[in-house]
Amino acid sequence: MKILLGIGGADDSLAALHETVDRVQEVGDDLTVAIVNNPESGRSMDEIEQAVREALGETQCEADVRRVEGDPGSRLVEIAEREGFDRIVLGGGQQSPMGKIRLGPIAEFVLLNSHVSVTLVR
Amino acid sequence: MTDRPYPESVSGPFESPPRELEDREGRPVSIEVFDGDRDALVEMYADFDPADRAQGIPPVGEDRIRDWLEHLLCENCYNVVASHDGDVVGHATLVGDDQGGYELAIFVHQEFQGAGVGTELLESLLGYGAEQGVDRVWLTVERWNRPAINLYRKVGFETTDAQSFEHEMSIRLRDHE
Numbered sequence: 227m228k229i230l231l232g233i234g235g236a237d238d239s240l241a242a243l244h245e246t247v248d249r250v251q252e253v254g255d256d257l258t259v260a261i262v263n264n265p266e267s268g269r270s271m272d273e274i275e276q277a278v279r280e281a282l283g284e285t286q287c288e289a290d291v292r293r294v295e296g297d298p299g300s301r302l303v304e305i306a307e308r309e310g311f312d313r314i315v316l317g318g319g320q321q322s323p324m325g326k327i328r329l330g331p332i333a334e335f336v337l338l339n340s341h342v343s344v345t346l347v348r
Numbered sequence: 349m350t351d352r353p354y355p356e357s358v359s360g361p362f363e364s365p366p367r368e369l370e371d372r373e374g375r376p377v378s379i380e381v382f383d384g385d386r387d388a389l390v391e392m393y394a395d396f397d398p399a400d401r402a403q404g405i406p407p408v409g410e411d412r413i414r415d416w417l418e419h420l421l422c423e424n425c426y427n428v429v430a431s432h433d434g435d436v437v438g439h440a441t442l443v444g445d446d447q448g449g450y451e452l453a454i455f456v457h458q459e460f461q462g463a464g465v466g467t468e469l470l471e472s473l474l475g476y477g478a479e480q481g482v483d484r485v486w487l488t489v490e491r492w493n494r495p496a497i498n499l500y501r502k503v504g505f506e507t508t509d510a511q512s513f514e515h516e517m518s519i520r521l522r523d524h525e
Contacts, residue, residue, distance in 0.1 A: 322403075322488065323443045323444065324420055324451050325405050325416050325419050326451075328514060329514075334513055
């Protein structure tokens with residue numbers, strides 16, 4: 227399966243990175259990691275890329291890593307559809323102080339607009 | 349994370365607990381500050397209709413409920429419960445965030461919904477919070493939950509973000525010092 231993991235640097239997206247890398251190792255999926263610009267995450271693209279390279283290095287997982295400029299949600303959907311991905315994987319939302327799950331704007335956009343299946347990692 | 353907006357004007361005052369009332373079905377309900385009886389709270393949540401969950405809470409299963417309640421019964425939290433005949437039938441909570449505000453949530457057991465308990469519980473919590481020095485409160489509610497949004501608006505909450513799946517609202521309880 228061809229997987230497109232979108233990562234903007236929020237904690238939930240980093241959790242999704244680790245879980246996806248583990249899963250790719252297990253089942254032999256074809257992984258592409260798209261680093262997107264999420265101003266709310268407080269992490270730069272350089273920092274995110276470093277985290278991605280580390281996670282891939284630790285597990286010797288092979289993946290195409292690229293930086294995606296522009297509006298994150300619409301770019302992810304566009305790439306997934308144009309390049310024939312089977313699935314978009316994203317972080318499953320942050321938790322509020324009392325534990326409410328809150329989806330970020332990127333996940334909302336992708337869920338509502340993608341014609342490709344979407345997995346939110348919890 | 350940008351600063352959350354709050355209304356300029358102060359809402360209230362709200363009467364603090366305890367309160368004794370009769371709900372719309374004539375059942376006596378008392379509202380009090382949470383006294384530390386976690387088992388009674390867990391019992392209500394264990395029996396909570398899963399259809400009334402919102403944004404993943406309350407979780408399902410006693411162990412998860414207990415873990416989750418730890419976040420709500422923290423040192424920087426304020427909790428008020430509604431009881432009928434010895435059972436907890438409603439719970440409202442304020443959980444401190446890292447910017448000096450408080451996140452609010454309220455849960456009413458399905459058998460006591462639509463009977464006016466929620467409004468009284470909410471007002472009691474805001475009264476208790478204000479008395480304890482809480483000045484800014486916010487919440488999120490699923491945007492299709494009109495009854496809840498209307499209830500929050502009625503006591504003075506204003507919408508601060510209606511862009512996403514969750515509607516965000518806030519209220520000011522005291523003047524900012």
